[in-house]
Amino acid sequence: MKREDRHPYLAAGLTAFAVIAASLLLFFLLFHLKTVTAFLNTIGGILRPIFMGAVIAFLLLPIHRTILTFLLAITPDKRMEERNSHAFLSFVAIVLSLLLALFLIYLLLAMVVPQVYESVVGLVQAIPDYIEVVQGWLQTYFEDNPEIQSAVMSIYNSSAASLEQWLNSDILPNLESATSALEWLRKDIVPNLTGVVAGVSGVVVGFLVLVKDLLIAVIVSVYLLARKDTFAAQSKKIVYSIFPTSFADLVVEEVRSAYKIMSGFINGKLLDSLIIGILCLVCCNIFKFPYPALISVVIGVTNIIPFFGPFIGAIPCGLLIFLISPLQAVYFAIFILVLQQFDGNILGPKILGDSTGLASFWVLFSILLFGGLFGFGGMVLGVPVFAMIYSIIRRMVARGLHSRGLPVETKKYMGKTGPMA
Numbered sequence: 001m002k003r004e005d006r007h008p009y010l011a012a013g014l015t016a017f018a019v020i021a022a023s024l025l026l027f028f029l030l031f032h033l034k035t036v037t038a039f040l041n042t043i044g045g046i047l048r049p050i051f052m053g054a055v056i057a058f059l060l061l062p063i064h065r066t067i068l069t070f071l072l073a074i075t076p077d078k079r080m081e082e083r084n085s086h087a088f089l090s091f092v093a094i095v096l097s098l099l100l101a102l103f104l105i106y107l108l109l110a111m112v113v114p115q116v117y118e119s120v121v122g123l124v125q126a127i128p129d130y131i132e133v134v135q136g137w138l139q140t141y142f143e144d145n146p147e148i149q150s151a152v153m154s155i156y157n158s159s160a161a162s163l164e165q166w167l168n169s170d171i172l173p174n175l176e177s178a179t180s181a182l183e184w185l186r187k188d189i190v191p192n193l194t195g196v197v198a199g200v201s202g203v204v205v206g207f208l209v210l211v212k213d214l215l216i217a218v219i220v221s222v223y224l225l226a227r228k229d230t231f232a233a234q235s236k237k238i239v240y241s242i243f244p245t246s247f248a249d250l251v252v253e254e255v256r257s258a259y260k261i262m263s264g265f266i267n268g269k270l271l272d273s274l275i276i277g278i279l280c281l282v283c284c285n286i287f288k289f290p291y292p293a294l295i296s297v298v299i300g301v302t303n304i305i306p307f308f309g310p311f312i313g314a315i316p317c318g319l320l321i322f323l324i325s326p327l328q329a330v331y332f333a334i335f336i337l338v339l340q341q342f343d344g345n346i347l348g349p350k351i352l353g354d355s356t357g358l359a360s361f362w363v364l365f366s367i368l369l370f371g372g373l374f375g376f377g378g379m380v381l382g383v384p385v386f387a388m389i390y391s392i393i394r395r396m397v398a399r400g401l402h403s404r405g406l407p408v409e410t411k412k413y414m415g416k417t418g419p420m421a
Helices: 003-031 033-046 048-074 083-125 127-144 146-175 178-226 228-242 245-286 292-302 309-324 326-352 360-403
Strands: none
Touching (some): 083 127, 228 245, 245 292, 309 326
């Protein structure tokens, strides 16, 4: 048999092998899902500094490009003819980007942390006053509603009786003598204290691990920024080596579109939330709302979450103000409503534009889906990630319709349509 005649059989054999291997892999994944999930979680924990460094590099990339463009513009052309000059300027731009980011973080913390600390201390000191206010309100309410008072008092009396019985049967007998008290402490109290100490030590160790991961992430971000062009070229080389040229062009185009959507949304949303936080701080001081710094930080941070963010931040802040003055809580609700209308209709569109291209329903859908799967991070990244998926599907549908000579506009398919041939 000639070599040319063997090609169809070889292709069929490789296809059959790939199908069998994929079936076995799928079978293994389905019946060992917990093991695979645990393995992936372990790998994710090991590579967490890499992921964090990629996020830092992604956020610093626009700053790095701006600084590098400026450095290239002020550098003489003769100097740029040397091969090492561009690499040196890129390294200088990376260092300046990191220093600028650290300076902005320090500036933000220097402005916010002292005021937040004062707000938290004032809140803790005011807790007894809040309790007295709540007690007075409850007393007045029960006096006006005797039937509710009788129901609540019956529950209170039964709870008090249960507490008294527990004290008399479990606590006081163990304290009658020194021997019984020591035995009670050894059996009941010390194991619980051991758990508390272990929990506190776990928090401390977790914090130290986070600091270590952040230091490694900064180093990783420097490497990624320094070699981003090389990594991009290697990735394109792999894509063009695997797929046909036309399909590889499509993949590269979609990746670039995905990057534009992701970077435009995240950087714009961070800037938008920073402006909203500053506006909230200024207005809270003007309107004499309590704890202005604490409220502004909560509103600014939660504003990063699309759609649900304003409500997530406004509810606890409104309850905090309500404990001091119910009337001010009403004014605060009106202020938040106006602020979010300004953000949603004026500031947000000016900064973000139509960076995602998603309808309101898909924004809500992506937040619910990714937030349910990945928590807070999913709520923040759900919209741009789903926008990338939506863009890829939309482009694939448009290409398929173009290849068949069919219209692309959605309105052409609304209502009762006739034959498309």
